Amino acid sequence: MNPIKQILWSILALFVLLLCVEKTNLDLLVQDVFYSSSTQQWILDTTHPVLHFLLYDGAKAAVIGWELLLLIALVFFRKKAIVKAYRQGITIVLIAIPLSVGVVSALKNSTNIACPYALTHYGGDI
Template identity: 40%
Template structure:
């Protein structure tokens, strides 16, 4: 099974990307500078309301529901239709996509639960009560949040970026590019929506994107190795 991609190289590039992006935002105030554009100080409100039903449906509820049904569709296909020619031909790619849809959001969720980073809407910069601190910094002793803050990296966008795994289903360069553009755009839109309503900084989305590709390439490498071992064992 060939993916026409150097997986170890892409894993290394992803790690370098994550280190560079994380370092950039830890050493600068780019997050705040960009986030300020989405907050109206005079009205003490975000550019878009989190409660606006149409925007919430289009950018939040609909993508989450679609991703859930997509994953369920893959599970059903692999369980009950795996002997069909179409499913059999794309089985490895479907496994990679399914694992990515499960693992990418799960890993991001675990990180969110441990980084203790507050969302913009909760910060005193934007009408909240929590001071802004970088991911590696500590809260002031008298300003420590009463409960763990779960905002870094971006959880909602992780589902969209998990679809970067569609790259491993298609065989032609054109379709692979379309898959990458689609997944990047979807993840970017989902992340941008959360920025505009005050739920995330841009760094949260960029880190999630890099982390998603790192995890997806790792999953693909493991599936490739497992498939190769299965072929060897079947020939013995």
């Protein structure tokens, strides 16, 4: 597929997804699957050390490790055929991961969208 078409389709899909989340209760329906109203607790309790590691610390470490592996491949193995073949894709991933993390972090700090645990529906204050 033409790269411009691919970008346009991706933007359109993102726009449709944002509309679905903002104009429907789809996000709350998904969150309700993971929340027990009777016990007022999340099914996946992140205070449990193993779950906290898997969902937060481990996931961050895996992304950082993947980023480092790609960077090492691009710098030290740039003459290998496989790295040459995928150099552009590796570069895109190396730029996209920190950029997307930064954009999401900036949006979380600047928008008025609460995390699920902060909503009164889930025992929060908002």
